[in-house]
Amino acid sequence: MKIYHVITSIDPAQGGPQSGCIRVAAAQAALGHDVEIISYGGGDVQQRAFRAAHDVPHLTKLHWHLLADPDRIENVLGLNASKVLGSVLPDASFIHLHGVWEPILRHAARIARSLNIPYCVQPHGMLDVWSMQQKRLKKRAALILGYRKMLNGAKFIHALNADEANLLEPLGLTPPRLVIPNGIFLEEFAELPAEGYFAERIPQLRGKRVVLFLSRLHTKKGLDILARAFALLAKSHPDVDLAVAGPDGGAKDGFVSLVAQLGITNRVHLTGPIYGAEKLRALVDATCFCLPSRQEGFSVAITEALACGLPVVISEACHFPEVRTAHAGTVVSLDPSDVAASLANILDNPAMANIMGENGKRLVRDNYTWPRVAELTLQGYTSPSIKPAAGSARLLIASDHQ
Numbered sequence: 415m416k417i418y419h420v421i422t423s424i425d426p427a428q429g430g431p432q433s434g435c436i437r438v439a440a441a442q443a444a445l446g447h448d449v450e451i452i453s454y455g456g457g458d459v460q461q462r463a464f465r466a467a468h469d470v471p472h473l474t475k476l477h478w479h480l481l482a483d484p485d486r487i488e489n490v491l492g493l494n495a496s497k498v499l500g501s502v503l504p505d506a507s508f509i510h511l512h513g514v515w516e517p518i519l520r521h522a523a524r525i526a527r528s529l530n531i532p533y534c535v536q537p538h539g540m541l542d543v544w545s546m547q548q549k550r551l552k553k554r555a556a557l558i559l560g561y562r563k564m565l566n567g568a569k570f571i572h573a574l575n576a577d578e579a580n581l582l583e584p585l586g587l588t589p590p591r592l593v594i595p596n597g598i599f600l601e602e603f604a605e606l607p608a609e610g611y612f613a614e615r616i617p618q619l620r621g622k623r624v625v626l627f628l629s630r631l632h633t634k635k636g637l638d639i640l641a642r643a644f645a646l647l648a649k650s651h652p653d654v655d656l657a658v659a660g661p662d663g664g665a666k667d668g669f670v671s672l673v674a675q676l677g678i679t680n681r682v683h684l685t686g687p688i689y690g691a692e693k694l695r696a697l698v699d700a701t702c703f704c705l706p707s708r709q710e711g712f713s714v715a716i717t718e719a720l721a722c723g724l725p726v727v728i729s730e731a732c733h734f735p736e737v738r739t740a741h742a743g744t745v746v747s748l749d750p751s752d753v754a755a756s757l758a759n760i761l762d763n764p765a766m767a768n769i770m771g772e773n774g775k776r777l778v779r780d781n782y783t784w785p786r787v788a789e790l791t792l793q794g795y796t797s798p799s800i801k802p803a804a805g806s807a808r809l810l811i812a813s814d815h816q
Contacts, residue, residue, distance in 0.1 A: 416448045420522045421512040425459045426466040427661035429630045430714045431538040435512045441788035443475035456483035466689035471601045492517025508795040509533035514540045523564040536572035539711030542581035574712030577733035596712045597784040603721040611695035616683050623654045626700035628715045632663030636706035643753035645676040661687040697722040702760045720774035725767045727756045742774035
């Protein structure tokens with residue numbers, strides 16, 4: 415097959431969608447398909463993206479169409495993207511769109527419909543109830559002005575978990591909702607680095623146990639909840655500090671201010687964005703991982719933490735109940751006291767934490783790998799039984815269509 419993945423940016427600072435797009439594309443290419451990625455990505459973005467993805471298996475098998483970084487007009491109209499897409503997409507067998515609210519995606523869908531090329535839309539959590547409440551009027555207008563047509567023209571909506579698929583219900587979209595999760599490449603975790611990252615990077619952490627947050631510093635990631643939870647934990651656990659790693663998504667200043675108000679500045683350490691081998695070193699060196707998000711599609715960071723043998727404390731809004739079922743960590747509410755209690759339980763029971771870590775590695779290895787994800791997406795692309803519905807959408811689990 416000739417498969418095109420279209421995404422607004424390959425900048426790793428934009429979070430999980432970029433990581434997932436590149437990895438599923440690489441896994442599809444490893445299966446012998448001709449796979450290309452179309453995205454904005456100027457010089458600086460390219461350098462960051464390829465540096466972050468340096469160790470992704472089969473990356474060299476991908477072909478790229480990288481547009482110059484968009485200016486203000488391009489961000490609104492996407493005219494340059496439309497021109498490039500019009501010249502590139504006619505030979506596509508299938509088009510996979512990542513995201514929702516961007517002109518490059520709407521143009522790709524329009525061109526696909528005009529050429530009768532099937533496509534899917536992977537919202538990456540951007541259409542669930544919480545996300546739709548953010549800038550609500552603007553998004554409702556966008557649906558009227560073309561994005562609903564983009565979504566309803568898809569062969570299927572690629573949801574990352576059943577919760578995300580069900581949360582689309584209020585929108586009344588007609589395509590089937592196909593559930594396929596994210597994954598990992600086992601090769602990226604075959605030989606984990608030695609401990610010592612935090613003592614080397616942040617000398618104040620030498621001899622300390624570390625709770626690690628690894629994600630964009632964005633409001634939806636629950637950084638305020640994390641700060642209040644850690645303030646509760648810090649009183650009873652003087653040997654534990656909090657490390658916050660990730661690019662600023664608009665919430666950094668507020669988080670730093672809240673940390674100061676809570677009197678825990680000397681116990682909280684921001685590393686900035688970390689990728690590749692440096693990210694693995696941080697995961698290996700941490701004692702546990704915490705992500706109290708208000709909204710997630712399917713966090714790549716959680717699967718990476720599990721693959722490194724870290725017990726995890728995640729919110730119900732991460733939509734990963736398998737963590738609880740597999741006893742690989744705990745799934746908590748957004749109440750800071752619940753988060754703090756779960757962290758304390760893991761920190762105070764190292765034998766249990768080790769068992770959780772082993773369970774997490776097994777959970778990911780057996781269920782969430784990119785080669786498996788690639789196979790499931792290809793089944794969705796080609797299955798004659800998956801087609802746009804005339805009425806209400808159907809919820810499909812990808813494994814049902816093997």
